[in-house]
Amino acid sequence: MPRRPRNGRHRQGRDANRNRSRVMTGQLANTLFVRLEGPLQAWGDNSKFVVRRTMEAPTKSGVVGLICAALGLSRQEARAKLPELNGLAFGVRIDRPGSRLWDWHTVGAKVGNVTAAGKVKITQSTGEIETLVTRREYLADAAFLVALQGEPALIQDLAKALAAPRWPPYLGRKCCPPSAPLLAQPGPDETWHNPASMAGGLVEALGAVPWRPRLTEDFPSSDTISLPCLIQWQAPGATETAPSEAEVWYDVPICSDPPVHDPRLVLRTEVVVRVGKALQPPVPAPPRPRADYRDSQYKKQRQQRLEADHGLCVFCKMPANTVQHVTYRRAGGNEAPEDLCSLCRLCHDAVTMLEYGLNMGLDRINPEDPRWRDPILRHRKEILRTRSLETRRRWLQPEEVE
Incomplete structure (x- = not known):
């Protein structure tokens, strides 16, 4: 029995579901968005020998290599795929430029350094x-956002590969793993505006994705x-010439083994984008720890601490009349003697001012630590000056107070 043809309403519902699935995958019909973010990245261009530099943004050869790793292609297998991948329009948005960092790396593959005479150094x-x-x-x-534009079928295949890569991806070098999913997708309550077609261009596509702090x-x-x-930059016609401000980047991969690259022209521009939600929700500050000063065990430890310090402040050696928590990890009656230190009232107030100003957590200031000596002395002087002024305000006339 022949199948009953679907009516227009069913076809419209099917098309709506297909469009909805495209929005949920985060990819426009002809554009693939790749988010490159990690603690370290390295995108080499023309580095050779023992000094390996990085470009300021991801290179096309680096992104193509990352895609080949996601597809599970070896260097020999990727050679047949390179012409198709090189035909993709390529654009990069610099969401966070980062800072340049130098490190040294030892190579122990029995290569060695060669002298001017051609001998290996021993x-x-x-x-x-x-x-x-x-x-x-x-x-x-x-952090960077890369936009690749091409045929919708190829874009969908690459999106599936980046969503579930066959080989571990890395950002330029194997020691640079990504810290976020490669496939950029909108949040549950976000909508990315589609530039509709390749005529929209890379600038419009990169402007469609909001920037998220x-x-x-x-x-x-x-x-x-x-x-x-x-x-x-791609020439609209055969007779078009590149703008004078175009830069030449040698990062179009032609062969991986040995590495061979062709040049391409790059234009610098700026795009205005909407600000989206923060990537990391605000983390509430931990509750300030409290000690149970009425606990009998705490009172016992307090007295033992004062006796161990001979009743003297550990900072200024004046008579101590209180103790200070060095750590609150066992606060509430389980304190150990080393969790407390004897202080006079002035040093106690100075240390407390420092701790509250630094918003310290469980571990607090140890007044016997030499690095805290100068800050405690400054706060002691400030307390003495403030208390002196308060005393003078009580007993002197307003015009006599400085």
Whole structure:
């Protein structure tokens, strides 16, 4: 029996579900968004030998290599896929530029350093080949949003691969794992505006994704923010010439083994985007620990501490009339003698002012620690000056008070 044809209402419902699924995946019809964020990143361009630098933003070869790893392609297998991936339009939005960090790296693969005469250097003490030391540059605490535009079928395949990569991805080097999912997706209550087609361009696509600060305290003063972008320039026609401000980046991969790259033209621009919700919700401060001063066990430990310190303040050696908690980890009657220290009232008030000003948690100030000597002395002087003024205000006329 032939199947009954679907009516228009069923077809409309099916199309609506398909469009809804596209919004839920976070990918526009022809655009793939990749979020690159991690403690360290390294995107080399023309680094050679023992000094390995990084570019200021992800390179196309680095992102293509990351996609090949997600697809599970070896270097030999990726060679056939490179022309298709190189045809994708490529743009980067710099959400957080990060800071540059240098580190050194030893290579112990029996390579060694070669002298001017062409001989391998030998360590005199061990007789072994001298270790090769290289310098590596990284981008610390950076975040980028990469937009790739191409055919919808290819974009969907790449989105599935990035959502469940076959091989572990890394941000330029194997020691740089990502700290967030690679596939950028909208939140439950977010909507990304689709630039509709490739005619919308990379700038419009990058402007469709809101910028999300890490913490609530990082919110800008306005609802929008301007972010720098690096956009791959593509000639609209055969006779078009590149703008004079275009930069040349040698990061289009042609072959992985040995590495061969072609140049591409990059334009710098800025895009104004909406500010979304913070990536990390505000963390409430832990409750300030309290001690049970009426507990009999605490009173016993307090007396033992005063006797152990011979009734003297551990800071100024004046007679002590109170004790201070060095840590509150066992507060509430379970204090150990080393959790307390004897202080006079003046030093106790100075230490308390410091602790409240620093919003300290369970572990507090140890007045016997030399690093706290100068701050405690400053607060002692401030307390003495304030109390002296208060006393003078009580007994002198207003015009006589400084």
